[in-house]
Amino acid sequence: xxxxxxxxxxxxxxxxxxxxxxxxxxxxxxxxxxxxxxxxxxxxxxxxxxxxxxxxxxxxxxxxxxxxxxxxxxxxxxxxxxxxxxxxxxxxxxxxxxxxxxxxxxxxxxxxxxxxxxxxxxxxxxxxxxxxxxxxxxxxxxxxxxxxxxxxxxxxxxxxxxxxxxxxxxxxxxxxxxxxxxxxxxxxxxxxxxxxxxxxxxxxxxxxxxxxxxxxxxxxxxxxxxxxxxxxxxxxxxxxxxxxxxxxxxxxxxxxxxxxxxxxxxxxxxxxxxxxxx
Amino acid sequence: xxxxxxxxxxxxxxxxxxxxxxxxxxxxxxxxxxxxxxxxxxxxxxxxxxxxxxxxxxxxxxxxxxxxxxxxxxxxxxxxxxxxxxxxxxxxxxxxxxxxxxxxxxxxxxxxxxxxxxxxxxxxxxxxxxxxxxxxxxxxxxxxxx
Numbered sequence: 001x002x003x004x005x006x007x008x009x010x011x012x013x014x015x016x017x018x019x020x021x022x023x024x025x026x027x028x029x030x031x032x033x034x035x036x037x038x039x040x041x042x043x044x045x046x047x048x049x050x051x052x053x054x055x056x057x058x059x060x061x062x063x064x065x066x067x068x069x070x071x072x073x074x075x076x077x078x079x080x081x082x083x084x085x086x087x088x089x090x091x092x093x094x095x096x097x098x099x100x101x102x103x104x105x106x107x108x109x110x111x112x113x114x115x116x117x118x119x120x121x122x123x124x125x126x127x128x129x130x131x132x133x134x135x136x137x138x139x140x141x142x143x144x145x146x147x148x149x150x151x152x153x154x155x156x157x158x159x160x161x162x163x164x165x166x167x168x169x170x171x172x173x174x175x176x177x178x179x180x181x182x183x184x185x186x187x188x189x190x191x192x193x194x195x196x197x198x199x200x201x202x203x204x205x206x207x208x209x210x211x212x213x214x215x216x217x218x219x220x221x222x223x224x225x226x227x228x229x230x231x232x233x234x235x236x237x238x239x240x241x242x243x244x245x246x247x248x249x250x251x252x253x254x255x256x257x258x259x260x261x262x263x264x265x266x267x268x269x270x271x272x273x274x275x276x277x278x
Numbered sequence: 279x280x281x282x283x284x285x286x287x288x289x290x291x292x293x294x295x296x297x298x299x300x301x302x303x304x305x306x307x308x309x310x311x312x313x314x315x316x317x318x319x320x321x322x323x324x325x326x327x328x329x330x331x332x333x334x335x336x337x338x339x340x341x342x343x344x345x346x347x348x349x350x351x352x353x354x355x356x357x358x359x360x361x362x363x364x365x366x367x368x369x370x371x372x373x374x375x376x377x378x379x380x381x382x383x384x385x386x387x388x389x390x391x392x393x394x395x396x397x398x399x400x401x402x403x404x405x406x407x408x409x410x411x412x413x414x415x416x417x418x419x420x421x422x423x424x
Binding site for chain 2: 021022025026029033034036039040043046047050054055061064065067068071072142143144146158163
């Protein structure tokens, strides 16, 4: 008899002895189409039962952690310093061969208390070797952000066919996405987005270049400064107390305009290329 | 309250005991299910394969190693971007209704006043590391009930 209601299913499972629940669980996991809810409910019921009589671990956790982290150290991947996330790539070109240099930092001793902190650093630190012939290869760009508005902008940009890094992965806290729209007029296609924190606003635009037309960006009489990052020149200007950055990639013209300070604009620009500190 | 590594290992021991196996694939499937990842999503299979790859080769990089290896398993091959997108969507969906107690076993940063959603890399690598750690010490386990 199939019980559709989750609560009813849970109550029914509570009446089944533990050994039978184990057998049902194991059988379910061998199926091609697993009933996700059934597995979760069984685990919930089993955990509830064991909450009353917890099973002790006899293994020496601290020793196990130390052995495991020593094993990870031995793989040649060193954890980064505790307070910073690094992504470092260095190449030395010679007449015949391109050689990668690896930077080592001294690893902190791992113990049970800081195990998860150590794991975080193992995940975050990336060291790359470039073998001969790979000197033109760049690490593949992956967009990752916690901000749902930026994610939405990214998805719109990807739909436009843009695969280069153009969307920031970070904006200051409290900015929410107000609008994100794609326009397509003749051969010009753009994504426009507006984020706001109720006081200040960030305007973002990506336009696919048409060789006949360009994109006009209005500025006031103050000069233009340049900001180089990740091999791209960003032109920073002002218009009506708004900071505007514009730059072009191989196929796109991009701009970000912010009401807030210049240093925030620089952080936004940096986040387009990486979430890690240089 | 933030989980300690002892809490986490005790939980993995619980899973191991009731599954009556430490078949890695089976453990990965159960962990993903209890974290709220649906088996119906493409991202589920990608994550399962990715975590297994990371257990087999802990030095594998996510974007340059794991994603391409996952993509190659399919015909036609799946692009890195598609793999990344599918995993990210599956994690985001699970996060939106996450059980903080269960998530706290693997991602202590996901609990507390400012919970932090793990990135794709953090998600897969953390699960792989925990399962590896447990596998390394389970021979020393004796099951004693208080």
